[in-house]
Amino acid sequence: MGLTAGIVGLPNVGKSTLFNAITQAGALAANYPFATIDPNVGVVEVPDERINKLVEIVNPKKTIPTIFEFTDIAGIVKGASKGEGLGNKFLSHIREVDAIVQVVRAFDDDNVTHVDGKVDPVRDIETINLELIFADLEVIEKRLPKIEKKAQLKVDKECVYEYGVLKEIQETLLNDKPIRSMKLNENELFLIKNFNFLTHKPMLYVANITEEEIADYDDNEYVKTIKEFAANEGSEVVVISAKIESELSELDDDEKMMFLEELGVTEPGLDKLIKRSYFLLGLETYFTAGPQEVRAWTFKRGYKAPKCAGIIHTDFEKGFIRAETIKFPDYIKYKGEQGCKENGKMRLEGKDYIVQDGDVMHFLFNL
Numbered sequence: 001m002g003l004t005a006g007i008v009g010l011p012n013v014g015k016s017t018l019f020n021a022i023t024q025a026g027a028l029a030a031n032y033p034f035a036t037i038d039p040n041v042g043v044v045e046v047p048d049e050r051i052n053k054l055v056e057i058v059n060p061k062k063t064i065p066t067i068f069e070f071t072d073i074a075g076i077v078k079g080a081s082k083g084e085g086l087g088n089k090f091l092s093h094i095r096e097v098d099a100i101v102q103v104v105r106a107f108d109d110d111n112v113t114h115v116d117g118k119v120d121p122v123r124d125i126e127t128i129n130l131e132l133i134f135a136d137l138e139v140i141e142k143r144l145p146k147i148e149k150k151a152q153l154k155v156d157k158e159c160v161y162e163y164g165v166l167k168e169i170q171e172t173l174l175n176d177k178p179i180r181s182m183k184l185n186e187n188e189l190f191l192i193k194n195f196n197f198l199t200h201k202p203m204l205y206v207a208n209i210t211e212e213e214i215a216d217y218d219d220n221e222y223v224k225t226i227k228e229f230a231a232n233e234g235s236e237v238v239v240i241s242a243k244i245e246s247e248l249s250e251l252d253d254d255e256k257m258m259f260l261e262e263l264g265v266t267e268p269g270l271d272k273l274i275k276r277s278y279f280l281l282g283l284e285t286y287f288t289a290g291p292q293e294v295r296a297w298t299f300k301r302g303y304k305a306p307k308c309a310g311i312i313h314t315d316f317e318k319g320f321i322r323a324e325t326i327k328f329p330d331y332i333k334y335k336g337e338q339g340c341k342e343n344g345k346m347r348l349e350g351k352d353y354i355v356q357d358g359d360v361m362h363f364l365f366n367l
Helices: 015-023 049-058 087-095 121-153 157-174 186-195 211-219 221-233 242-248 253-263 269-280 305-312 314-318 328-333 337-342
Strands: 004-008 040-045 062-064 067-072 099-105 203-208 236-240 283-289 293-300 320-326 347-349 360-365
Touching: 004 015, 004 087, 015 040, 015 067, 015 242, 015 269, 049 283, 049 293, 049 328, 067 269, 087 121, 099 121, 099 221, 099 269, 121 157, 121 221, 157 186, 203 221, 203 269, 211 221, 211 242, 211 253, 221 236, 236 242, 236 269, 242 253, 242 269, 293 305, 305 314, 305 320, 305 360, 314 320, 314 360, 320 328, 328 337
Parallel strands: 004 067, 004 099, 062 293, 099 203, 203 236, 283 360
Antiparallel strands: 040 067, 283 293, 320 347, 320 360
16 A cells, blocks of 8 residues: 555654564664664554454465555654754655654653653654644745735635635644644545645654553553643554563564563553554555465555455456455354355445455456
8 A cells, every 4th residue: 555654753762662673674773863864664564363363264375464664754853844953854754654653752761861851741742743833834835925816816716715725724733733633624635635734644642661661551640641632632642662562573472472471461562553553544454365365455444345456456446347245254253255155144245335344355357
């Protein structure tokens, strides 16, 4: 699908440590600002137990999970929109991602320098969010003068409409609110699509805590303030310890489970982060299952059957006839395709069918 979640944050909050744990790609992690100068891109598997259950039934020669990309973007500092730090270069990297994962420091450690000298999660969040707001305002301020005269003279209906929408967005940004907080209709969303506004991208906050607090992080005052801030904005928070996740990434599955049990945790924080990021991007999964291969395919929520077929191959979409579709629970209950056919659980869906998360599908096409 080519969709990417970008990891951002102030310097020294644990971005690169987290990214390394996700992808084991070895991005440079160092205790000084701008340790990551160019964005690091890593492909990550989406944890999904459903594919293992399909494999148990089908016993294929090959198994391919669904994946998407994380991009580690260097630390932003106050004034980035005006070129401070490495400035607009970082903002351009953020512009290229589809969703933003903002890592926020929620721990005290005298050995890890804070760029502002003191840990304050809400201040840190606001520092980054304001830089994104300033960047969006700059885009609007460049565009408005180009259409203002036509809009005011009402000689071009499209300009009148665009001017009105951009002025409304400008007012929201001037009140320090992101564009994603606005309730825009379909026409307005279509209009602003090519502007690629930073504050319109969905945001997920990651509270990075210490190893000692992982089992009872709700007692962490920093976490409480981050959750309160996110709730007011309509965003979500995932709590992790980047240090623990880094250690877990070096263990095999059995060792991971033992380590998690010792910590009193049932699921790695990274699994939660990956799943929430996947959801944040509006992504879902359908499956194909046969003796040669069981595979998970990523699609955008709301896609119809021909569009999903086209993810496998463009010819499948062009010549789409119908899709043989089985709900995942039925596939498991009746132990595969044949059992579902015998029990009337295989459906034939046409071009207007909206594919559901977990569907097991076989596409019929003709060119």
